[in-house]
Amino acid sequence: MLRSLFSGVTGLKSHQTKMDVIGNNIANVNTYGYKSSRTTFRDVYYQTISAATAATGDRGGSNASQIGYGTSVASIDMLNSRTGFAATGRSMDLYIDGEGYFVIQDGAGNERLTQVGTFGFDGDGNLTDGNGNFVCGYSVKELTSTVSVGGAKVDFGTKADGSKNGGGFLEGYTVKVQYVTTTPTDVVKVDHDDKVITVALVQDTSVTPAKLPTKADFQTALQTSSWTITGTLPKDESGAEIDFNATAIFDKSKIAVIGSDNDKTKNDLVKETTGKIAEEAKFEGDAKEQANVKKIINTHGEMKNIAVGTDGTITGEDISGKIQIIGRLAIANVPNPDALQHEGNSYYKAVNNMGVITYSAPGADNTGTLRSGGLEMSNVDLANEFSDMIMTQRGFQANSKIITVSDEMLETLVNLKR
Structure with missing residues (x-):
């Protein structure tokens, strides 16, 4: 059989895979937080017809003669380029203005990462995302009363009994x-x-x-x-x-x-x-380890005017009109985000080759701050995708021609004897 026949088949398969990736990118052009992918090719096995030889006193050297066997998919890479802010007008829609991922936990305790911040509180006070899973961060450990006067920040501490409502007596x-x-x-x-x-x-x-x-x-x-x-x-x-x-x-x-x-x-x-004088919170487990990141629960009952600050602090107004601090969101800092594995539903799974993930408040440890009222747009570049589609189509057609011509050559060979 002709080697070109097998080369053409590998070309068809590789270009088909690339078209699948392009199709998925275009399908997600308006998916919030979506990161597009690209496909790269590499050549495969070579048969050496004649090896290279060195020059001698009476003969020159010769180069090797090799015949290749086509192409294969080298990698399908996720492109983690940042993209724009899509305003939604909803206060609990959050955009990470920089690096980092929100931390999500399902009912079984499995952790997932996402950059889509469509959050809200359920009937039991749990902070959840658009898929009904729990959003993780830090709960309030202690409240203190502080004031900034003439450039000096005064901390009035907490009640001597260490109660959680420490600074409340100074409110207003x-x-x-x-x-x-x-x-x-x-x-x-x-x-x-x-x-x-x-x-x-x-x-x-x-x-x-x-x-x-x-x-x-x-x-x-x-x-x-x-x-x-x-x-x-x-x-x-x-x-x-x-x-x-x-x-x-x-x-x-x-x-x-x-x-x-x-x-x-x-x-x-x-x-x-x-x-x-205002109340400030100290948060439980506000550290880099995963064990300190827990789901956020509102323990203040019915709340209104819930807002999220740039540092991830969630506040709301209770039925008495007092501003309460509910908790603080955590941001995961991933050293190698290209190694994240897609899980669907805009989730990523932590796998090998990512480095050690650390957790912090938004804006700390090189993570981005939060912007409320919008979500991250898809980073799909339609102009680039359509250009790649044309090149992929032509590549597929060219490889199909290789198969067609190889078949005609084999037909001619078979018809030598009649």
Whole structure:
């Protein structure tokens, strides 16, 4: 039989595989998060008719003579190029603006990765994706009350009993810093009626121009000064009045100012600055290991106005109108995303040759931040796909001609004897 007949058959099979890949790419041109694939070919076995010989004193060298046996598919590669943001207007549709994958878990605990962030809460409070599987991340471990005043970030810590609702007693309060020239009678005053905490700090008038207090002075004042309480005292969860001087409220040793100390002249800052106290969360297992990534559950009951921040923090408004922190999404960082295996339903499976997958909050460890209100578009390039389709069609036709001509040659050979 003719070798060209077998070469033509391998060419037909290879080009058919490439057309299958092109067809799947075009079919998914509008599939959110889809990554297109490409097909590469390589030549296969060669028969050596004559080997290469070296030159001698009276004869020149000769090159080898080889006949090939066609082509085969070398690889089908996933193209992980980034693509555009498709706005949907839905707050729980999320786009990863950079590298990384959302972490999904099915009912059996099997982990999958995806870049399609069509999320929402079910009736039991579980955060799920469009396929009904659980979305993983970090749950809230502890809430603290913090405020940023004049560039200084103050952490008021948590309740002394370590309860989860640590900073809630300060919700809605404003810290006001006043710069004065003489030491006041009351350094820290708390007005519960107006929900204002006033801290008076003394300027250094021994130099010209007078220096404003440093961030360390702010910290010292909050930690060591006696607090003058005015107004109606608020009540805690048990109905007891809250006294800021009582050790049961918060641990003053946890009051800290984050940032370096900078002396600033009175010309650099206004003489009065304020900051609104807000709740911030510390999350359980906020680390790189897979074991720390769990499904996210809303434990606050019915919520509205649910939103996701760029760092993956999920917040919502409960029935009382209070903003609650529900959890934080995790992002998987895959060293070799080209090795991911398609699982269908826009999922990828972790297999060999990917490297060690690490997990972090969006925006950390080289992962992308999140954008709410849209999804990632397919990266299929229709112009490229149609061009490849034409070349694949012509290649298939050319290989079919090889088979046709080889058949005619064999027919001529058979008809030599009549």
